[in-house]
Amino acid sequence: xxxxxxxxxxxxxxxxxxxxxxxxxxxxxxxxxxxxxxxxxxxxxxxxxxxxxxxxxxxxxxxxxxxxxxxxxxxxxxxxxxxxxxxxxxxxxxxxxxxxxxxxxxxxxxxxxxxxxxxxxxxxxxxxxxxxxxxxxxxxxxxxxxxxxxxxxxxxxxxxxxxxxxxxxxxxxxxxxxxxxxxxxxxxxxxxxxxxxxxxxxxxxxxxxxxxxxxxxxxxxxxxxxxxxxxxxxxxxxxxxxxxxxxxxxxxxxxxxxxxxxxxxxxxxxxxxxxxxxxxxxxxxxxxxxxxxxxxxxxxxxxxxxxxxxxxxxxxxxxxxxxxxxxxxxxxxxxxxxxxxxxxxxxxxxxxxxxxxxxxxxxxxxxxxxxxxxxxxxxxxxxxxxxxxxxxxxxxxxxxxxxxxxxxxxxxxxxxxxxxxxxxxxxxxxxxxxxxxxxxxxxxxxxxxxxxxxxxxxxxxxxxxxxxxxxxxxxxxxxxxxxxxxxxxxxxxxxxxxxxxxxxxxxxxxxxxxxxxxxxxxxxxxxxxxxxxxxxxxxxxxxxxxxxxxxxxxxxxxxxxxxxxxxxxxxxxxxxxxxxxxxxxxxxxxxxxxxxxxxxxxxxxxxxxxxxxxxxxxxxxxxxxxxxxxxxxxxxxxxxxxxxxxxxxxxxxxxxxxxxxxxxxxxxxxxxxxxxxxxxxxxxxxxxxxxxxxxxxxxxxxxxxxxxxxxxxxxxxxxxxxxxxxxxxxx
Numbered sequence: 001x002x003x004x005x006x007x008x009x010x011x012x013x014x015x016x017x018x019x020x021x022x023x024x025x026x027x028x029x030x031x032x033x034x035x036x037x038x039x040x041x042x043x044x045x046x047x048x049x050x051x052x053x054x055x056x057x058x059x060x061x062x063x064x065x066x067x068x069x070x071x072x073x074x075x076x077x078x079x080x081x082x083x084x085x086x087x088x089x090x091x092x093x094x095x096x097x098x099x100x101x102x103x104x105x106x107x108x109x110x111x112x113x114x115x116x117x118x119x120x121x122x123x124x125x126x127x128x129x130x131x132x133x134x135x136x137x138x139x140x141x142x143x144x145x146x147x148x149x150x151x152x153x154x155x156x157x158x159x160x161x162x163x164x165x166x167x168x169x170x171x172x173x174x175x176x177x178x179x180x181x182x183x184x185x186x187x188x189x190x191x192x193x194x195x196x197x198x199x200x201x202x203x204x205x206x207x208x209x210x211x212x213x214x215x216x217x218x219x220x221x222x223x224x225x226x227x228x229x230x231x232x233x234x235x236x237x238x239x240x241x242x243x244x245x246x247x248x249x250x251x252x253x254x255x256x257x258x259x260x261x262x263x264x265x266x267x268x269x270x271x272x273x274x275x276x277x278x279x280x281x282x283x284x285x286x287x288x289x290x291x292x293x294x295x296x297x298x299x300x301x302x303x304x305x306x307x308x309x310x311x312x313x314x315x316x317x318x319x320x321x322x323x324x325x326x327x328x329x330x331x332x333x334x335x336x337x338x339x340x341x342x343x344x345x346x347x348x349x350x351x352x353x354x355x356x357x358x359x360x361x362x363x364x365x366x367x368x369x370x371x372x373x374x375x376x377x378x379x380x381x382x383x384x385x386x387x388x389x390x391x392x393x394x395x396x397x398x399x400x401x402x403x404x405x406x407x408x409x410x411x412x413x414x415x416x417x418x419x420x421x422x423x424x425x426x427x428x429x430x431x432x433x434x435x436x437x438x439x440x441x442x443x444x445x446x447x448x449x450x451x452x453x454x455x456x457x458x459x460x461x462x463x464x465x466x467x468x469x470x471x472x473x474x475x476x477x478x479x480x481x482x483x484x485x486x487x488x489x490x491x492x493x494x495x496x497x498x499x500x501x502x503x504x505x506x507x508x509x510x511x512x513x514x515x516x517x518x519x520x521x522x523x524x525x526x527x528x529x530x531x532x533x534x535x536x537x538x539x540x541x542x543x544x545x546x547x548x549x550x551x552x553x554x555x556x557x558x559x560x561x562x563x564x565x566x567x568x569x570x571x572x573x574x575x576x577x578x579x580x581x582x583x584x585x586x587x588x589x590x591x592x593x594x595x596x597x598x599x600x601x602x603x604x605x606x607x608x609x610x611x612x613x614x615x616x617x618x619x620x621x622x623x624x625x626x627x628x629x630x631x632x633x634x635x636x637x638x639x640x641x642x643x644x645x646x647x648x649x650x651x652x653x654x655x656x657x658x659x660x661x662x663x664x665x666x667x668x669x670x671x672x673x674x675x676x677x678x679x680x681x682x683x684x685x686x687x688x689x690x691x692x693x694x695x696x697x698x699x700x701x702x703x704x705x706x707x708x709x710x711x712x713x714x715x716x717x718x719x720x721x722x723x724x725x726x727x728x729x730x731x
Contacts, residue, residue: 005034009071010107011128015064018101022060025237030064033234034072037065037159037199040232047162047200052236053244054205055448055477061236062161062203063098066130070108074199075156076129078143080188082164083136088112091163092132102128113143119150135162140187147194155196162188162202202230241480245502248475248488254499254669260483263380266304267666268297270491273458276332276347277340286350290358290365295347298332298456300372301489302351302436305330305454306407307373308485309434310397311381312453314389327430328451328482331474332438334458344438345411352409352436356402370395377485384484401434408432412439449474453482456489492557492666496618504546507722547628547723550681553714555620557667558610559657560698563707569609573708576605580649580693591648591684596633599645599691600626606693606710618667625714631723632689632716646690648680653696655711657703671696671711685717 007013016027029050037048050065052058066077081091095110102108106127111117113133120129131146133139147154192200238244247253253261275283275294284292289299309328316326332344358366374391381388401407408431428437428449437449455475475488490498563570579602584592607622629645636642655671671694672678681690692713698704 005031005038005068006071007031007068011067011070011102014101015067015098019060019064022064023237023239025239026057026061027064029061029234029237030068033061033065033201034068036232036234037069037201038072046231047160047202049230049233050201050203050236051233052203052205053238053242053476055474056205056236056238056242056244057478058203058205058236059094059163062163062201063095065201066159066161067099069159069199070128073157074128074159075125076153076158077131078158078160078191079130079132080135080160080162081132083134083184085134088132088134095130095132099130113139113146116142116146118146120153122152125152125156135184135188137184137187140184140191144187144191144194147191154194158195158198160191160195160198160200162200164204239478241478242476243479243483243486244476245498245505247483249495249499249502258379258383260380260383263376263383264483264486264488265495266297266300266487266489267495268301268456268458268489268491270458270493272297273334273491276334276344276458277337279343279347286347287354289347289351290354290369297489298347299351299369301454301456301487302330302348303355303369304373304376304487305436306355306398306401306434307370307394308377308453308487310394310401311377311389311485312451312482313433314393314397315387318387327433327435328453329428329430329435329437329449330454330456331449331452332436332456333474334456336459341411341438345409348409348436348438352402352407359399359402367395370398376487380484386484406433407436408434409436409438412437448477451482452477452479453486454489455487457494458490459494492618500546503548503551507546507548547632547716547720549716549718549720550685551716551720552672553625553628553716554669554671554712555610555612556618556669557614558612558620559614560705560707560709561609561611562705567611569707569709572605572609573710576602576693576710577695579605580695584647584649586649586651586695588648591646591680591690593644593688594647596630596643596645599629599647602647602691602693603629603712606712609709628716629689629691629714632714632720635717635719635721636687637719638687641688644688646684646688647693648677648690649693649695650676651695653694653711654699654702655694655696672713677713677715681715682718685715687717687719689717689720690715 016022033048033050040048050058050062052061069077079091079095081088092110092112096103099108099110103110108128108130109124110130111132113131116131131143133143192198247261248264250261252259253264272295276298284294289295292299305328312328313323313326317323332348335341335344355366355369357363371391374394378388410428410431412428428435430450452475475486479486561567561569580586583594583598603622603626612620633645634642636644653671656668659666659668672692677692677694684690692715694711694713696704696709696711698707698709700706
């Protein structure tokens with residue numbers, strides 16, 4: 001039975017009254033979290049979890065938790081932050097601002113651990129205490145020593161809040177074949193053992209390294225190390241004005257037709273990222289930045305940002321807003337190196353200067369670039385029912401912005417840079433109407449860019465790590481009013497990886513909402529080809545597949561081989577034709593139930609007929625697709641019906657290879673239709689997955705090579721348990 005909590009103490013009522021703009025759901029979440037902390041044994045290996053989304057209001061929620069906790073028996077709070085001087089300063093300032101009335105009244109003291117006294121008197125301990133510490137060796141050692149040398153503090157009821165809990169808190173490395181806990185993780189584990197009466201609350205938007213740890217792990221460098229897995233999870237409420245992964249990568253964003261969400265996306269040639277890493281005078285000259293094809297994507301991104309910012313300023317003034325407050329930002333994040341940032345600053349400056357020169361001269365290139373951006377943004381403004389200012393007014397505003405030096409370019413590649421640029425609210429300060437920020441890894445967790453309407457993203461790690469890349473998504477947040485002029489510029493490959501991340505994120509959250517993280521299955525392929533459970537402590541997107549109800553798995557961006565010749569596919573397709581006719585026929589009224597091995601054999605026959613010639617086409621892992629189908633076939637509630645799949649085939653389909661030129665996507669992603677295959681899956685694929693084999697005519701005028709081929713589509717059944725699959729093998 002849940003314990004009753006005190007809502008009328010010294011802190012919580014006044015804190016609520018001082019923050020009337022907080023939603024009722026925020027306070028309800030805080031109250032539910034404190035109830036759970038009091039009611040649940042949040043032991044050192046099972047802390048509570050406050051799970052939000054990137055830039056969704058997690059900080060205001062955990063501060064609300066602190067206020068209520070102080071009224072319910074907690075005397076001390078420890079807030080652990082990312083290892084960043086700028087962010088520890090930001091956190092301390094935020095806490096001082098939020099709790100100013102209680103600090104003034106002597107009811108509360110807030111300390112940066114590196115500037116805190118080494119001992120506290122009994123009188124001082126009569127007030128509540130908050131210690132802010134970086135997840136860094138010296139900070140944590142001082143914190144541990146403080147509690148260890150002050151028995152009265154060590155015995156006080158303490159709430160430890162680990163902000164960005166997956167960042168540095170968790171981690172293992174392998175040395176000489178032995179698994180060792182990372183030093184920071186070990187120190188946090190030690191801190192948990194020093195405090196006698198404590199509760200632990202972890203706050204994050206990227207919980208993958210927490211939920212996905214094994215429940216038992218032996219490490220070589222610590223006698224006793226306890227993995228950190230959530231004992232309970234509270235979801236931070238996400239209001240309608242929040243813009244996140246679903247907006248950028250949900251169903252509307254993936255639509256081949258124009259939607260507000262799909263128009264956000266602008267595809268960049270992946271080869272362009274290399275040109276933004278270093279200057280190669282053989283590729284293009286700085287004098288040609290307004291026309292060089294080699295940087296077309298970045299130039300378009302900058303011009304669209306300037307035009308979009310001017311449109312918002314025109315509309316804002318018309319709505320009665322103060323013009324000085326109408327400021328907007330753009331972020332370039334493609335490289336981590338400082339030399340690359342120096343070149344990007346030089347290139348960006350050159351584009352802005354040449355654009356200003358072209359505007360002054362009324363050059364045709366200026367009109368062409370502005371008109372292209374204006375036409376693009378007009379489409380989304382109309383879809384969002386927002387005013388579209390006359391083109392002449394927008395062009396004049398762009399000229400004025402260029403002439404009046406309304407554009408600021410700032411390079412941000414160190415903690416010191418961030419600290420110098422942060423305003424009192426923890427956001428990068430917008431010094432002018434249009435602000436262009438160039439940076440890398442430092443611009444991730446905790447750093448917010450106000451009114452971000454342009455984001456050029458080109459980070460290309462060897463493996464996309466879920467929590468890292470999501471924290472790069474600075475375009476998430478409360479940005480609904482600016483959505484119509486927001487544009488996200490990246491390559492097809494990166495966009496595909498980020499869409500997979502959103503799929504994973506939604507699946508994990510849905511499982512948590514429906515019954516906690518235990519509802520998620522984690523599987524991988526063993527060396528002998530079987531599917532076995534696994535508990536990875538990090539998710540690497542390049543090798544991960546998420547399975548959930550009605551999930552579609554299909555190749556995209558491929559080309560066929562020719563009918564004849566060395567790699568001719570004519571005979572292979574004829575053999576598939578014969579098998580399909582024998583097993584299920586074409587265009588049947590309902591699908592046929594067949595052993596999963598028949599479906600696997602058909603996929604094996606289809607795979608060699610499809611070619612993936614594009615460097616930036618979304619990768620397709622045939623082994624992962626087959627392993628997923630095997631797993632799905634074993635999920636039927638009736639054991640006698642396991643190991644089966646539904647099979648249905650169609651012929652004379654005429655899907656195109658490429659999407660329309662005006663589309664945000666390059667390749668057609670929907671060879672199956674909702675009315676036919678979608679409806680059939682809903683009617684029949686309840687406990688058994690279905691494999692659609694769509695025989696395409698492959699006409700040249702549709703972008704193919706003039707030969708028929710099969711396009712396979714796997715759809716998970718309605719009763720699919722949420723499953724995370726990695727194709728990495730394990731002995």
